[in-house]
Amino acid sequence: MSTAPETVAVVVVTHNRADLLLHMLDGLRAQTHAPDAVIVVDNASGDHTSDVLAFHDLPGLQVLRSEDNLGGAGGFHLGMKTAHAQGFDRVWLMDDDVVPAPDCLAVLMSYDGDCLMAVREDRNGHLVEKAALRFDLSSPFAIKPKTAMVETTYGERSAMPPTVELENVAFEGFMVRRRVVDTIGMPDPSYFIFYDDVDFALRARRAGFRILGVRDAVLVRQLDFSQQHALDTWKGFYMYRNLFVVHLRYGENVLVRLKPWLITAVVVLLSPVRGGRAEASNVIRAMRAARGMRSLPPTTVD
Structure with a gap:
């Protein structure tokens, strides 16, 4: 008795x-294994994104236009919820600044992994893969x-x-099976940006699912990594807040769960010689906000 091939939807947030x-x-469009659907969440773009989406000839393209910017977290929540409701077996999450090699999807679909x-x-x-081989919350x-992380441990592809076990991921080329979503729920939209992917990976692993990085599935970043230098900007608030939330939710002992308070104190004390008032303000506001996000997201898919 033959088994029907699994279906896959790509979710892109832009x-x-x-x-x-x-x-x-x-x-x-160049993939040797064509996706069954491509769901693009347009987060209230004000440039010519609508023209790109209106005139692109990519088969199976669906556009979800949000009038408000939901952030990456909200966009992936909406996109995955839509793909799940349409019954796809797998969902491949993708940012707008990466390009998959032509056989990338085919390679991933050849693996029987959740x-x-x-x-x-x-x-x-x-090699610039920053997914963690070890994410220590103990x-x-x-x-x-x-x-x-992959990049520093191996140096080159x-x-x-062929596969490496990961403890966190980025929502750039991450593929997840339907049963994982059924078990742990959707990405948490309250993160807005940053760490929503880490949170999802932590929940998946705690539910017993392994995460495998697939060496031969090649994804090319079009931009350099630069977020680590933005701690005194509006992005810095979300970086600190969401890092703190991960510790408060998933820290494996009381000392780890106290680390956000320690980090806050150190950043404030060092602010005259590093990030200044802006970073100090970000970390203080982040600590306050993180305390209100300690509860785990629901496991339902509604």
Whole structure:
């Protein structure tokens, strides 16, 4: 008795990056394994994103236009909810600034895994996969919980084994099966941006699902990583708040759950010689806001 092949929907979230989105959609059109649907969540873009989406000839393209910017977290929540409601077996989450190699989706679909991650490189072919091999929420001495990642552990793609087990992911090339969503629910939209993917991965692993990074599934980033330098901007508020939420929700002991208060105190004390008033204000506001987000998101898919 033959088994029908699994269906897959791609969910892309975009905001005011029409030219990057165009390259990304071209990459999806070139896939040797064509997705069954491509659901693009347009987060209230004010550029020519609507024109790109209106005139692109990508088969199976669906556009969800939000009048408000839901952030990446809200966009992925909406997109995954839509894909789940339409009955797809797998959902492949994608940002607008990456381009998959032509066989990327085919490689992922060839693996029988509930949670799979494509491995990112930059435009020069250098490995830039920052997904964690170790995300430590047990040691109070791990100031940054990501203590090992693919990029720094292996250096180059050729040094990787065919699959590596991951402890967190990015919603750039992450594929998840329907039964995972049925078990743990949707991405948490309250994160707005940053750490919504980490939160989802933590919940998946705690429910018993393994996450595998697939070496031969190649995803190319069109932009360099630069968020780590934005701690005194509006993005810094979300970076601090959401990092604190992860510790408060998933810290494995009381000392780890106290780390956000320690980080807040240190950042404020050092603010005269590093981030200044803006970063100090961000971290104080972040600590206050994180306390209101300690409850886990619902496991329902409604």
